[in-house]
Amino acid sequence: MIIEFQNVSKVLGGKVVLDRLDLGIEKGETFVIVGPSGVGKSVTLKHMVRLLTPDRGRVMVGGACVSEARGAALARIRSRFGYLFQGGALLAWLNVFENVALPLREKTEMTEDQIRQRVFETLRLVGLENDAEKYPSDISGGMRKRAGLARAIVHNPEIVLYDEPTSGLDPVTSRTIDALIDNLRRSLGVTSVVVTHDLHSALAIGTRIAMLHGGRIVELATPEDFVKSTVPEVAAFLESQYISRRGPWERKEQ
Amino acid sequence: MITREPENFAPPVNKFGEIGRELLMFCREVGRAVLLLVQALWAVRHIVRRRARAEIVLQMFTAGIRSLGVITIVAVFTGMILALQTGIELRRFNQEVHIGTAVMVSMLREMGPFMTGLILAACVGSAMAAQLGTMTISEEIAALEIMSIDPVRFLVMPRLVAMMVMTPVLSFYTCIMGVLGGGLVGATQLGVSWTAYIENATRFAENKDLYVGLLKALLFGMIITTVACHEGFATTHGAVGVGMATRRSVITSFLLMLIVGYFVTRLFYV
Numbered sequence: 434m435i436i437e438f439q440n441v442s443k444v445l446g447g448k449v450v451l452d453r454l455d456l457g458i459e460k461g462e463t464f465v466i467v468g469p470s471g472v473g474k475s476v477t478l479k480h481m482v483r484l485l486t487p488d489r490g491r492v493m494v495g496g497a498c499v500s501e502a503r504g505a506a507l508a509r510i511r512s513r514f515g516y517l518f519q520g521g522a523l524l525a526w527l528n529v530f531e532n533v534a535l536p537l538r539e540k541t542e543m544t545e546d547q548i549r550q551r552v553f554e555t556l557r558l559v560g561l562e563n564d565a566e567k568y569p570s571d572i573s574g575g576m577r578k579r580a581g582l583a584r585a586i587v588h589n590p591e592i593v594l595y596d597e598p599t600s601g602l603d604p605v606t607s608r609t610i611d612a613l614i615d616n617l618r619r620s621l622g623v624t625s626v627v628v629t630h631d632l633h634s635a636l637a638i639g640t641r642i643a644m645l646h647g648g649r650i651v652e653l654a655t656p657e658d659f660v661k662s663t664v665p666e667v668a669a670f671l672e673s674q675y676i677s678r679r680g681p682w683e684r685k686e687q
Numbered sequence: 688m689i690t691r692e693p694e695n696f697a698p699p700v701n702k703f704g705e706i707g708r709e710l711l712m713f714c715r716e717v718g719r720a721v722l723l724l725v726q727a728l729w730a731v732r733h734i735v736r737r738r739a740r741a742e743i744v745l746q747m748f749t750a751g752i753r754s755l756g757v758i759t760i761v762a763v764f765t766g767m768i769l770a771l772q773t774g775i776e777l778r779r780f781n782q783e784v785h786i787g788t789a790v791m792v793s794m795l796r797e798m799g800p801f802m803t804g805l806i807l808a809a810c811v812g813s814a815m816a817a818q819l820g821t822m823t824i825s826e827e828i829a830a831l832e833i834m835s836i837d838p839v840r841f842l843v844m845p846r847l848v849a850m851m852v853m854t855p856v857l858s859f860y861t862c863i864m865g866v867l868g869g870g871l872v873g874a875t876q877l878g879v880s881w882t883a884y885i886e887n888a889t890r891f892a893e894n895k896d897l898y899v900g901l902l903k904a905l906l907f908g909m910i911i912t913t914v915a916c917h918e919g920f921a922t923t924h925g926a927v928g929v930g931m932a933t934r935r936s937v938i939t940s941f942l943l944m945l946i947v948g949y950f951v952t953r954l955f956y957v
Contacts, residue, residue: 444695445695446693446695447695482833483688484690484692484829484832484833485692486692507688508835511833511834511835512835514833516830516833518829518830519826520826522825522829522830523827524822524827525822535834535836536834536836538738539834539841540834540835540836584830
């Protein structure tokens with residue numbers, strides 16, 4: 434297991450968001466966490482990089498306890514991650530190129546030429562190589578998200594966490610992002626954890642899908658088994674997105 | 688970690704419990720602000736990095752050059768008011784020639800650093816709190832932390848260094864402009880020649896007045912930056928929270944500058 438939740442509980446605003454959650458994520462898989470809004474999907478993700486600390490239990494990353502890590506140890510664990518925030522979280526006073534170059538400039542000894550080459554390689558991957566000079570305020574939400582993705586993967590992290598990578602995007606851009614996430618797993622063996630309520634995206638990219646409800650995982654299955662699940666919460670979620678349990682569902686390779 | 692986790696508190700059992708909690712929260716926030724200042728001062732060792740130096744120069748430009756217009760106007764009029772008020776009183780004793788001393792000493796000891804501090808808290812401190820508050824709300828601070836980029840080194844240290852340099856410089860500039868404003872009133876409305884005014888102004892002012900004023904300005908620069916950055920990082924509740932952080936930053940800076948200013952005066956002059 435590269436990421437492991439051991440009996441993790443978290444209360445926020447008086448509400449139990451995670452309730453003795455046990456979860457294991459294998460190296461190299463694309464693990465998708467689905468569920469309706471407010472069930473704790475993003476909270477789960479934030480525990481992995483210690484933006485949140487469990488009230489009880491612990492979160493392990495590659496054998497190290499991230500929930501108790503501090504200072505240099507925490508920085509070491511975090512350097513294994515890339516994180517795509519819902520809104521991109523780009524620094525407003527830096528242009529797209531400078532935003533993507535930021536982790537390389539701050540945390541590596543690469544020369545400016547090497548940085549430039551690496552940044553443009555990554556921007557080409559997300560289709561933003563012609564928008565490198567634009568500022569976050571001058572680009573669309575989808576482009577901001579793609580720039581955020583470029584920044585998350587530019588330093589070749591082992592694990593990439595995606596918080597709602599396709600929310601607010603048009604279907605074509607959403608599928609482009611899906612293809613990119615899938616490609617990272619296939620070509621580079623990157624472990625991805627994706628939080629989404631877009632089941633179409635989850636079924637397309639996930640190697641395993643977990644449904645979070647009431648602070649616990651109510652279903653954990655491969656996409657093929659997930660659509661056949663008889664768990665009522667899953668059934669309702671599938672129906673809400675017009676995905677039939679009875680009809681044939683086939684995974685299309687990206 | 689700069690990014691704060693939401694906190695869960697059980698409702699207080701009675702009024703005393705509520706007051707006690709508020710007191711503890713206040714003490715904790717003071718502790719966090721002091722710790723932020725210490726961390727930022729410790730981060731000054733990274734000043735050798737080219738990018739850090741570039742950011743400091745940018746912040747110095749923002750704090751200094753962009754505030755120069757308003758500081759000039761405020762300084763000149765402060766000197767003019769001081770000269771006019773003291774001149775009217777001194778004229779009753781035919782001693783209006785001494786307005787130079789009054790203006791010079793007041794500007795160097797108190798008005799120069801304090802007026803500079805007020806303007807910088809309102810113009811620069813509020814902008815810092817708003818910028819960092821917006822960054823906190825939009826998860827940019829969290830993004831920096833995940834990239835293992837220390838927000839204190841990356842954001843607070845350049846601002847602190849810039850303000851520690853620019854506040855004394857601007858305070859000195861305020862003093863000069865204030866004295867010139869006082870001289871203008873003396874020459875045009877009180878019948879005091881420029882020569883007599885400058886001679887009086889320089890005769891009684893001591894080097895100590897200048898040093899203490901500059902020390903106050905340095906402390907005010909540190910207060911403004913620490914308060915603004917602390918409030919920015921503590922921002923919650925979206926755009927409303929950013930507005931509240933900005934407001935709190937200006938008010939707290941004003942109050943702290945008054946209190947610290949008093950104690951510095953007491954330390955050096957009593």
